[in-house]
Amino acid sequence: MFRAVKPGSAPGGSAEDSERTAVFRAVKPPTPAAPAGDEPIDSERTAVFRAIKPGTANPSTANPGTTKPGTAGQGTAGQGTAKPAAPGQGPNPAGRGSVGQGSAQAGSERAGGAERASTFVPLRSDDGPARPTAGAPGAPSAPAPGRTPVPAGVRTPVTRESPERTTQQPLPPKPPLDMLADLTNNPPPPPSAARTAVRRFKIYAPILVLLAVILAVVQLVRPLPAPTLKMTTNASYTFKGAEASMPWPKEGQAYMAAAGLGTVGTFGEQKPVAIGSVAKAMTAYVILKDFPMKKGEKGQMIPVDKTAVDDGKKETEGESTVNNLKEGDEISQYDALSAIMIPSANNVARLLARWDGGQEAFVKKMNDTARELGMTNTTYTDPSGLDATTVSTAEDQVKLGLKIVEMPELIDITRKPSWTDPTGKKWRNYNDLVPFNDSLGIKTGSTTKAGGNLLFAAEKKVGKTNQLIVGAVLGQHGVPILGTAIAASKDIMLATQKMLKAAPVIRKGDVVGYVDDGLGTQVPVVATADVQAVGWPTLTIAIKLADGATQLPQSAKAGSEIGMLTVGEGASQVKVPVALQSDLTTPGLGKKLTRVG
Numbered sequence: 001m002f003r004a005v006k007p008g009s010a011p012g013g014s015a016e017d018s019e020r021t022a023v024f025r026a027v028k029p030p031t032p033a034a035p036a037g038d039e040p041i042d043s044e045r046t047a048v049f050r051a052i053k054p055g056t057a058n059p060s061t062a063n064p065g066t067t068k069p070g071t072a073g074q075g076t077a078g079q080g081t082a083k084p085a086a087p088g089q090g091p092n093p094a095g096r097g098s099v100g101q102g103s104a105q106a107g108s109e110r111a112g113g114a115e116r117a118s119t120f121v122p123l124r125s126d127d128g129p130a131r132p133t134a135g136a137p138g139a140p141s142a143p144a145p146g147r148t149p150v151p152a153g154v155r156t157p158v159t160r161e162s163p164e165r166t167t168q169q170p171l172p173p174k175p176p177l178d179m180l181a182d183l184t185n186n187p188p189p190p191p192s193a194a195r196t197a198v199r200r201f202k203i204y205a206p207i208l209v210l211l212a213v214i215l216a217v218v219q220l221v222r223p224l225p226a227p228t229l230k231m232t233t234n235a236s237y238t239f240k241g242a243e244a245s246m247p248w249p250k251e252g253q254a255y256m257a258a259a260g261l262g263t264v265g266t267f268g269e270q271k272p273v274a275i276g277s278v279a280k281a282m283t284a285y286v287i288l289k290d291f292p293m294k295k296g297e298k299g300q301m302i303p304v305d306k307t308a309v310d311d312g313k314k315e316t317e318g319e320s321t322v323n324n325l326k327e328g329d330e331i332s333q334y335d336a337l338s339a340i341m342i343p344s345a346n347n348v349a350r351l352l353a354r355w356d357g358g359q360e361a362f363v364k365k366m367n368d369t370a371r372e373l374g375m376t377n378t379t380y381t382d383p384s385g386l387d388a389t390t391v392s393t394a395e396d397q398v399k400l401g402l403k404i405v406e407m408p409e410l411i412d413i414t415r416k417p418s419w420t421d422p423t424g425k426k427w428r429n430y431n432d433l434v435p436f437n438d439s440l441g442i443k444t445g446s447t448t449k450a451g452g453n454l455l456f457a458a459e460k461k462v463g464k465t466n467q468l469i470v471g472a473v474l475g476q477h478g479v480p481i482l483g484t485a486i487a488a489s490k491d492i493m494l495a496t497q498k499m500l501k502a503a504p505v506i507r508k509g510d511v512v513g514y515v516d517d518g519l520g521t522q523v524p525v526v527a528t529a530d531v532q533a534v535g536w537p538t539l540t541i542a543i544k545l546a547d548g549a550t551q552l553p554q555s556a557k558a559g560s561e562i563g564m565l566t567v568g569e570g571a572s573q574v575k576v577p578v579a580l581q582s583d584l585t586t587p588g589l590g591k592k593l594t595r596v597g
Contacts, residue, residue, distance in 0.1 A: 175199075219593045225518030227552040227584070229525065229563050231545035233512040237505045237567070241537030244499045249488035252451065252475025255394035256492050259402055259468040260572030261535055264496050272377045272391035273475050276445030277320065277344045278453045279385025279392075281400060282366050284337050284410055287352055289369070291333060293409045299333030302355050311347030319386065320344040324423050331422065337410065338419040341443060343427035346384040353383040373399050388449045394472040397455045401442055401470035405457050414441035414457075431456065432486050437494060440468075444482060452476035452485030458493050462534045463502035467572050469493065499536040505543065505567055506531035506576070512565055513545045515552060515584055519591040524581040525563060531576050533567045541568050545578065556584045 173179075177189075177199065189195060246265045248254055253268030293299040304325045312323040322345040325331070331339075331348075339348040353362035359382075366380040375396035381389040404410055413419070417435050418428045433439040433456055440457040453474045460467045471492050478484030506512060506527045514522040525545075533541050544566045552562055560580050567574040587595075 216593055219595065220589075224554060224587060224592075227515050227517045227554065229513060229515055229545060229547050229552060231513040231543075233506065233510070233545075234543060236540050236542055237503070237533055238540040239501075239503055239533075239535045239537050243538045244495070244536060246495055247491040249473055249476060249484075251477065252473065253394045254471065254473045254488065254492060255398045256469070256471040256496055257398050257402065258496070258500070258535075258572060259405060259470065260569040261467075261539060261541060264469070264471075264499075264536065266395065268394070268475075270377065270393040270395045272379065272393055274388045274447065274450035275385060275390060275392045275397065275453050275474060276447040276450040277346075277385045278397060278443050278445035278455050278472075278474075279366075279380060279383070279390045280340045280344060280349055280445075281397070281404060281443040281455055282369065282380060283349050283352060283362075283383045284341055285400065285404060285407070286362070286365050286369055287333070287337065287356060288407055288410060290356055290365075293333060295409060298335070301330040301332055302336055302351065304329045304331055305351065305354070307354070308347050308351040311350060312345075314347070319346045321347045322421065322427070324421065324425060334413070335419075335422060338413050338416075339421070339427070340384075341410075341414050341441075342416065342419040342429045344430060344444065346386055349384040350382075359383065370396070370400075373403060375399055385445055386447070388447070392474075394474050397472040397474070398470050401455050401457055401472065404442060405440065405468045405470060411440050411457075414443070415439070416441075430482065432483075433458075433490055433493070437490075437497070439493070442470075444486070446482040446485070450475070452478070452481035452483070454482075454485045454489045456489045456493060458497060460497045460500050462500050463532045465502070465532070465534055465572065465574060467500055467534050469496050469500075471496070496536075500534055501536065502532040502534050504530060505533045506565065511581065512578055513563070515562065515580065517554070517584070517587055519587045519595050521585075521587065521591075523584045525578040526581050527565055528561065528577045528579050531565060531567050531574055533574060534572055535568075543567050553584070555586045556580055558582045560584075 246256065246267070248265075248267035251268075253270060253273070255266050255270070256264040258264055291300050304327055306327045309325050309327045311319075312321045312325055315321045315323055320343060322339045322343060325347070336348050336352055339345040340352070350359060353359040356362050356365075362383055363380055366383065367378075370378045370380065375392065378392035378396045379390065381387045404414075414429075414431075415434055416429060418426055420426045429441060430444045431439075431441045431454065433454075434441045438459045438461075440459060442455045442457050445453040445455075451474075453472075453476070455470075455472045457468065457470045460469065471489060473485050473489045473492070476485040476488060508527055508530050510527050511524045512527050514524045516522050535541055546564050546566065547562070553560075556562065558580050561577045562580060563578045565576045565578050567576075
C-alpha cells in the first residue's frame with residue numbers, strides 16, 4: 001500500500017524524493033548532516049497520524065529526556081491546506097493536509113536546523129500491538145523469522161487484515177446418532193436399511209409398549225357387555241290343512257275372531273249401521289274402567305233418582321226397562337250392570353251415565369274409548385243404543401268383545417241365563433245362546449231400524465288351554481229379527497269351536513335360542529315343557545322368546561330358567577319357561593383383553 005523511496009536518492013528535498021502512498025502522501029525533507037554523536041531523526045509525517053506532543057512522548061518510541069518543540073496537527077482526508085498554529089502550541093504546528101497532496105509548509109517546519117521526529121502509530125491492528133518505529137528504542141534488531149530484511153531507511157508498510165464476515169442460515173438438527181458421533185469425534189456409520197430399521201425400532205418400541213399397557217388396563221376395567229337372549233327356532237308356525245268354510249248369515253254383516261289368534265273370517269261389507277242395545281256393551285266397559293270391581297264384590301252403591309224411576313215406565317213405549325226401582329233407593333254397581341246386560345234396561349243405562357259425570361260427558365268417554373280400541377267406524381250418541389244415530393260395524397264390535405272377555409267380573413254377568421234384582425224379581429237373558437255350548441253371552445240388540453244384532457263370545461278347551469272366541473252379527477231382519485241374529489251367531493260359533501285344534505310346536509328339551517355374553521360365548525337354552533299351539537288350518541301364529549323379569553346374569557348354572565317362550569297372543573297365549581343347557585360363565589382375562597366394541 002506504500003511506495004518507499006528508492007535507495008540512493010539524492011537528498012535535496014525535491015518532489016521526486018517524497019514518499020507517496022495510495023492513502024497518505026508525506027514529504028520527506030532533505031536530511032542535514034547530523035552532529036557528531038547525535039542520532040539521526042526521522043521526520044516523516046502522515047496525514048492520518050498525530051505527532052506526539054513535547055513532554056508526552058511514549059518512552060518506548062521517543063528518546064528519553066528529549067523534548068521536541070511544537071505539536072503535530074491532525075490531517076483530515078480531503079483537506080489540502082494547513083491551518084496556522086494556535087498561540088502557545090509551538091513554533092511550527094503542523095497543518096492539516098489532504099490525502100494525496102503535499103504540505104505547503106513542509107520546509108518551514110524546521111527552524112534553526114532543528115528537526116521534528118515523527119512516530120508511526122497505527123489506529124488499529126488486527127495482528128496485535130503496533131510495531132515500534134525504526135530507530136526507536138526497543139525496535140527489533142533482526143527481522144522476524146520468515147520475513148525478508150528491509151533495507152535501512154525504508155519503512156515497511158503495516159497492512160490491516162479484516163476478518164471475513166459471512167451470514168449463514170441455521171442448519172437443520174442432526175439425527176441423534178450423528179450428534180453423538182460429533183461429540184465423540186467418531187463419524188456415524190454409513191446409512192443402511194438395517195440401521196434405519198434398528199433406529200426406528202428403538203424409537204417406536206417403547207411407545208408401542210406404553211400404548212399396549214394402557215389398552216390392557218382400559219380393557220380390564222371397563223364394564224362387561226350385558227348378556228342377551230336370542231331365538232333360533234322359527235318365529236312362527238302355520239297349521240296344516242285346507243281352509244274351512246263358515247256358515248255365514250244370508251244378510252247383514254258378520255265377523256269372527258279368536259282371542260290371541262286373529263281373525264277367523266268376515267262376511268258382508270263392514271259399514272256403520274245402527275246396533276241398538278249392543279251399545280250397552282260399551283257402557284258397561286266404561287263403567288268398569290272408571291270403577292273397577294274386585295271378584296266377589298258388588299262395587300259402588302248408586303243412588304236411584306227420579307229420572308230413573310220415570311224412565312222405567314217407558315216399557316209401554318217399547319223400551320226395555322227395569323220398572324221396579326224406587327226413588328231414594330240405592331242399587332249396587334253389580335246389579336246395575338246386570339240390569340243393562342241381561343234384561344237390557346235403558347233407564348238403568350242412562351242412570352249409570354248420569355252417575356259417572358253426566359250423560360253428555362259419558363257419551364264422550366264412550367267415543368274416546370272406541371278410538372283407543374281402534375273402532376274407527378263407530379259413533380255413540382247415547383248410552384243405551386236406542387238412538388238410531390249410534391252406529392258401528394261387526395268388526396268394531398268384535399274388537400270391543402275381545403276386551404270384554406278379559407274382564408271376568410263382566411263375563412260372570414253376561415254368561416248367566418237370568419238375573420234376580422234386589423226385590424227378588426227374576427229377569428231373563430235375551431241371549432238364548434247361554435248357557436249352552438260354553439257360550440259366554442255378551443249383548444243383544446234389536447230395533448225396527450237396526451234389525452236383530454248380537455255380540456257374542458264362547459270358550460273352547462283345546463289341550464291344556466282355554467280358547468276364547470268372539471263374534472258379531474248385525475243387520476238381521478228375518479222374523480223374528482233377534483231370533484234370526486241369535487241363530488246365525490250360533491252357527492258361526494259352533495263352526496269356529498269345531499275347527500280349533502292343537503298342534504305340537506316345541507318339544508321339551510328342544511333348543512330354542514342361546515344366551516350371548518357379548519364376547520363370543522353362546523350358551524344354548526331349551527324349552528322346559530312341550531308347547532302346543534291352538535289354531536285352525538292355514539292359521540299362522542307368532543313365536544317369541546323374551547328375557548325374564550330380571551336382567552340376564554353374567555354367570556349361571558345349567559338348568560337355570562332365564563327366559564320365556566310365548567306362542568300366540570292375548571287370551572290364547574301359551575307360555576313356557578326356557579333354561580340354560582350348560583353353565584354360563586363369566587368371560588376370562590383373554591376375552592376381556594381382546595374384546596372389540
